Amino acid sequence: QSALTQPASVSGSPGQSITISCTGTSSDVGGYNYVSWYQQHPGKAPKLMIYDVSNRPSGVSNRFSGSKSGNTASLTISGLQAEDEADYYCSSYTSSSTLVFGTGTKVTVL
Amino acid sequence: QVQLVESGGGLVKPGGSLRLSCAASGFTFSDYYMSWIRQAPGKGLEWVSYISSSGSTIYYADSVKGRFTISRDNAKNSLYLQMNSLRAEDTAVYYCARFVAAGVDPWGQGTLVTVSS
Numbered sequence: 409q410s411a412l413t414q415p416a417s418v419s420g421s422p423g424q425s426i427t428i429s430c431t432g433t434s435s436d437v438g439g440y441n442y443v444s445w446y447q448q449h450p451g452k453a454p455k456l457m458i459y460d461v462s463n464r465p466s467g468v469s470n471r472f473s474g475s476k477s478g479n480t481a482s483l484t485i486s487g488l489q490a491e492d493e494a495d496y497y498c499s500s501y502t503s504s505s506t507l508v509f510g511t512g513t514k515v516t517v518l
Numbered sequence: 519q520v521q522l523v524e525s526g527g528g529l530v531k532p533g534g535s536l537r538l539s540c541a542a543s544g545f546t547f548s549d550y551y552m553s554w555i556r557q558a559p560g561k562g563l564e565w566v567s568y569i570s571s572s573g574s575t576i577y578y579a580d581s582v583k584g585r586f587t588i589s590r591d592n593a594k595n596s597l598y599l600q601m602n603s604l605r606a607e608d609t610a611v612y613y614c615a616r617f618v619a620a621g622v623d624p625w626g627q628g629t630l631v632t633v634s635s
Contacts, residue, residue, distance in 0.1 A: 409580065411562070442620035446563070453613060453628055454563065459621030497563050501620045506577050507553070507565040 412510035430498030438479035442501035527629030540614030551617035556610035
């Protein structure tokens, strides 16, 4: 199972909006509404930010939103803040009943 | 609060074995699927395995199939990962995590496994 494809880095200024893409295939991202997004700060465990494409767990800021079109899912961070600087990973359920993660995106707040 | 604490990591020689444990608290462990996920130093996340709430359904990544075994003891609120025939490329921080819908949350703090001679 190949990793889902994410851009290596995305940057934005405070207050701006940025979008991270996550591209898979019809056997994973495109085939199921089971895409999740995780935030990981250096030296810390990942934290779930979005599940089932667009649902936010309790406690996650509404500045984070998710969507999907075809084989590509997206995470949008609006009103970018300094604390949003981190690595972000997508994941998807697959047709083999396994999970696959994305390659990861480093978000930099300029 | 929900807490997951991994243990059992360490330095092991290539070809060796190691058993990781994950102690769960703050939720009804027997109600949830659980998963192991790893992260090699400076690299991305890699899903390793998951197990259903009863233990009857198990899946593995191709990279560990036949070498790793996931198990759980619901009476002890514990998840395990038996790792055999370890290779240098298995060197990683191993995280235990709970399934919520099709996402995993929360994650433990991780335990480092280093495979080196």
